[in-house]
Each structure stands twice: as structure tokens, then as C-alpha cells.
Amino acid sequence: MAALTEAGLLGTWEAAQALPAVRRALALAVAGGAQPSTVVDLAVGRRDGFLLALRESCFGPAWQALVTCPACGEELELELSGEDVRAPAPAVPAATVTAAGYEVDLRPVTSRDLLAVRRDAPDARRRLLQRCVVAARQAGREVATAELPDAALDALPGALSTCDPQADVRLSLDCVTCGHHWAAPFDVATYLWTELDTYARRLMHEVHALALGYGWSESDVLAVSPARRRYYLELAGSTA
Structure with a gap:
């Protein structure tokens, strides 16, 4: 699937942000290529496959995460790959x-x-x-x-x-501090929404700042590449 544009990401965020969790996951799956008329009847793991595809097309193949060790409370930084969060398809889905x-x-x-x-x-x-x-x-x-x-x-x-193993993904983790080993559940719908929400709010802040600094419209701001936009933000800040 083709990655969403930044305008498309904002539109997806706006449409999904008021929805309850399951309906939000369905909306994101449709944005990821699922058919609107059939997505509700897909196995949850199949639905989540569309969420994985959407996330990687928009944000890349690396997945960063923070987890807390249940034994000692240490916060651990993880960098996961697509293989870490994808479960093998079952031979028989029943x-x-x-x-x-x-x-x-x-x-x-x-x-x-x-x-x-x-x-x-x-x-x-x-x-x-x-x-x-x-x-x-x-x-x-x-x-x-x-x-x-x-x-x-x-x-x-x-x-x-x-x-349906994709519906119940668990990450095998070891704490580097206390050595505790555990299986942590991974919910792609929650992960993707958290990432998309953070990105959308940051993007709207950039639109707001550049609209104030240069009088640009939202479409003007989104037409500028992220790298150039950061430079304009620095310039706007230096002249404020």
C-alpha cells in the first residue's frame, strides 16, 4: 500500500480520534487497505495485519517502545523489527x-x-x-x-x-537490571494510535507556528518537506 500523505494522516487522525478503541482500530485498518464492507468480520489478527502495514508504510520498519519490568520497576527501551511483532500465519484458521x-x-x-x-x-x-x-x-x-x-x-x-496468533502477540523480554524474564503483550492498535496521535498533534503545532510566523495556510505548510519545515520553524523562532 502507498503511505498516507501528512494531510492523509491528519484526516485519519481526525476521523478516528473520537471513536472507541475497536471502531478506531477498524478505521485504521481501512486506512491501511482493508475493505470497509468486510473489515468488521475479519479475524482480529487479520485486521491487525492491515494496521502493521499502515504503521510501517507511514513510520518505517523500526518500532521503538518503553516497557517497565514487572519485577523491579526498571524502564527498558526496546527497538523492535517487523519480525518481532508479526506472528506466523496459522496453517488452519480454526x-x-x-x-x-x-x-x-x-x-x-x-x-x-x-x-x-x-x-x-x-x-x-x-x-x-x-x-x-x-x-x-x-x-x-x-x-x-x-x-x-x-x-x-x-x-x-x-x-x-x-x-489467530497475530491477535495475541507476546514479546519475550529479559530485564537487564534484575534478570527477570516475562512475556509482554503487544497491542498494535494501541501502539499505532499512540504514535499517530503524537505525530498529528506535533504536526498541527508546526502548522500553527508557521501560520503565525508566515501567514501560511495548512495546505501551504504541509506542502513543505519536514526537513525544510524544521528550518523555517527555527527561523520563525529566531525572529519572534
């Missing part, structure tokens, strides 16, 4: 789990599922798992999803991670 005497066929979680289940609902986890059940059997007899006991449902999350 799974069958046998647990508590039940055999359950699953599909990956989609954004539509996440939108349908309120995160603060007391039974949110159970309802989300139930939505991913394609079919269930006990001793060869078809069983309704609502009949599955907790013991069977509790076995499903691991299988969901296996059939």
Missing part, C-alpha cells in the same frame, strides 16, 4: 478443542464479536467465547453453545491464540 467431555469447533474472534460484547459486562468473557463456537458435541450429540459448561469454555482461549 480449531477443535476437546475438554470436559465436549468437542468444540472454533473460529477466531472478529471485531464484530468485540463490538457485540460489552467489556464491562459480568459475563463478557463467556459471551465472547460462545460467539466463537461454530459447533459443539458431547458423545457424538450436537450441543447448543449455551449448554457448554465453564469447564469446556475455559479450554478455548489457548486454542483461539493458536488459530
Whole structure:
């Protein structure tokens, strides 16, 4: 996909900044090339693949991050590559789990599922798992999803991670200070939005400063390359 222009990035930021998290991720996926009519029904990992593509096309292949060691509280600086945050595609994007005497066929979680289940609902986890059940059997007899006991449902999350690993990326980390080893979750939607929000706000500050200094419009400012823009900002500051 072609990288968004700075005007395009601002437009994407403006359209997404008031949205809740799942809808914001969908908007960013569409900006990354996903089809608007089908993106909500993509597996979350497939959706996130479009977010990865958008991020790398706009900001490059290196991913900087700060993490805090859960053992000693030390803040660690990371520089990740695309390979660090991409999970291998599963051979089969589905799974069958046998647990508590039940055999359950699953599909990956989609954004539509996440939108349908309120995160603060007391039974949110159970309802989300139930939505991913394609079919269930006990001793060869078809069983309704609502009949599955907790013991069977509790076995499903691991299988969901296996059939959609991009939706559950975890970074294997070691603390250089205390030696603690842990797996830290990586959420590309949150990462990309934080980066895009920071970039957009900085860009609007530059537009504001150059509009005051030179009387330029937003389109005038964005027509100037970032390197030249920084030089004009220095000049405007030196004459203020």
C-alpha cells in the first residue's frame, strides 16, 4: 500500500480520534487497505495485519517502545523489527478443542464479536467465547453453545491464540537490571494510535507556528518537506 500523505494522516487522525478503541482500530485498518464492507468480520489478527502495514508504510520498519519490568520497576527501551511483532500465519484458521467431555469447533474472534460484547459486562468473557463456537458435541450429540459448561469454555482461549496468533502477540523480554524474564503483550492498535496521535498533534503545532510566523495556510505548510519545515520553524523562532 502507498503511505498516507501528512494531510492523509491528519484526516485519519481526525476521523478516528473520537471513536472507541475497536471502531478506531477498524478505521485504521481501512486506512491501511482493508475493505470497509468486510473489515468488521475479519479475524482480529487479520485486521491487525492491515494496521502493521499502515504503521510501517507511514513510520518505517523500526518500532521503538518503553516497557517497565514487572519485577523491579526498571524502564527498558526496546527497538523492535517487523519480525518481532508479526506472528506466523496459522496453517488452519480454526480449531477443535476437546475438554470436559465436549468437542468444540472454533473460529477466531472478529471485531464484530468485540463490538457485540460489552467489556464491562459480568459475563463478557463467556459471551465472547460462545460467539466463537461454530459447533459443539458431547458423545457424538450436537450441543447448543449455551449448554457448554465453564469447564469446556475455559479450554478455548489457548486454542483461539493458536488459530489467530497475530491477535495475541507476546514479546519475550529479559530485564537487564534484575534478570527477570516475562512475556509482554503487544497491542498494535494501541501502539499505532499512540504514535499517530503524537505525530498529528506535533504536526498541527508546526502548522500553527508557521501560520503565525508566515501567514501560511495548512495546505501551504504541509506542502513543505519536514526537513525544510524544521528550518523555517527555527527561523520563525529566531525572529519572534
